[in-house]
Amino acid sequence: MAEIEMVRVDFRLIHGQVITKWIRQTFANRIIIIDDNLANDEFMKSIYTMAAPSNIAVNVYTVESAINEWKEDKLGKGKLFILFKDVDTAFKTIQGGIEIKDLQIGGLGSGPGRKSVFGPISLNEEDAEQLRELEESNNCRVYLHQVPDEPKMEFKKALDKFYSLKK
Amino acid sequence: MSNGSYRNEILLLTHGGWGETLVDKLTMIIGQIKGVSEIALNPSDSPEDFLLKVEEKIKTMPANSLVITDIVGGTTSNMALMLSKKYDIHILSGLSSMMLIEAVMRQNQPYTEDSVNEIKEAAIMNCQQLKLPAEDQAK
Numbered sequence: 377m378a379e380i381e382m383v384r385v386d387f388r389l390i391h392g393q394v395i396t397k398w399i400r401q402t403f404a405n406r407i408i409i410i411d412d413n414l415a416n417d418e419f420m421k422s423i424y425t426m427a428a429p430s431n432i433a434v435n436v437y438t439v440e441s442a443i444n445e446w447k448e449d450k451l452g453k454g455k456l457f458i459l460f461k462d463v464d465t466a467f468k469t470i471q472g473g474i475e476i477k478d479l480q481i482g483g484l485g486s487g488p489g490r491k492s493v494f495g496p497i498s499l500n501e502e503d504a505e506q507l508r509e510l511e512e513s514n515n516c517r518v519y520l521h522q523v524p525d526e527p528k529m530e531f532k533k534a535l536d537k538f539y540s541l542k543k
Numbered sequence: 544m545s546n547g548s549y550r551n552e553i554l555l556l557t558h559g560g561w562g563e564t565l566v567d568k569l570t571m572i573i574g575q576i577k578g579v580s581e582i583a584l585n586p587s588d589s590p591e592d593f594l595l596k597v598e599e600k601i602k603t604m605p606a607n608s609l610v611i612t613d614i615v616g617g618t619t620s621n622m623a624l625m626l627s628k629k630y631d632i633h634i635l636s637g638l639s640s641m642m643l644i645e646a647v648m649r650q651n652q653p654y655t656e657d658s659v660n661e662i663k664e665a666a667i668m669n670c671q672q673l674k675l676p677a678e679d680q681a682k
Contacts, residue, residue, distance in 0.1 A: 390559060392617035423624050427616040462557050485589035494582040 377450030383458040386483040388473045390427040404457035443472040467506040481520045494520045495536040550578035550650040552608040556619035606631035633659045641669035
């Protein structure tokens with residue numbers, strides 16, 4: 377079975393912060409992107425595959441295929457760095473049975489209905505509720521952390537911030 | 544350089560927009576720089592926002608223009624690569640002073656596979672570990 381080194385939600389998927397910083401903080405040798413749209417887009421898939429360092433394999437799964445692979449052989453071999461583009465996909469994947477104990481929220485851009493809670497990281501109502509549910513029901517620790525050398529924030533604090541901004 | 548001579552366009556794509564500072568300071572070495580523009584990737588930009596901004600610009604650039612990005616595998620590079628499917632552009636990653644100098648010096652000719660490769664080689668050549676020569680022990 378594969379070992380999960382790090383799990384991150386980042387709307388940019390594989391990009392500068394991930395390849396220059398986070399990957400080197402772990403022993404990951406495989407990047408798994410779980411995203412339904414990307415899994416069905418061969419061209420975009422090739423872009424993200426090229427974005428990863430050459431010694432790191434990239435596999436892209438739909439939520440369903442990832443859950444199936446997990447049930448079959450825990451996503452195969454290697455040390456994994458798992459990436460999601462949004463909270464909803466991470467939520468469905470974890471609820472679907474993939475055991476993720478730590479979830480890093482690394483990048484969620486601004487948009488209508490979204491509130492910045494920690495630097496440029498923003499949440500909307502659905503994100504907040506789904507992440508709360510993951511912490512409460514799935515025993516998954518959620519934290520916000522953009523780059524390693526900068527401070528992180530536990531989700532509880534971000535949630536307080538979110539609701540105080542909504543008032 | 545004669546005034547009004549045609550210069551092929553160079554577009555810089557960098558994290559936070561540091562390329563603009565590079566262009567500004569390089570005038571100290573090569574004088575006035577023209578036909579170089581930049582689109583900054585801002586911390587709150589989604590890849591889609593950034594892609595739209597870059598596409599708006601690339602649409603207006605002639606074929607065989609040069610796009611220089613900062614980090615290979617970064618969003619700046621990933622999005623440039625995406626647009627190269629639709630538009631005729633050359634892309635170099637790893638923006639550096641020498642890369643930009645070489646690119647600017649070739650601006651009066653349309654960029655080609657070969658000239659872009661020469662720019663790349665020049666940039667690589669400029670990156671060296673500098674050491675004083677070892678003292679000659681044989682003497």
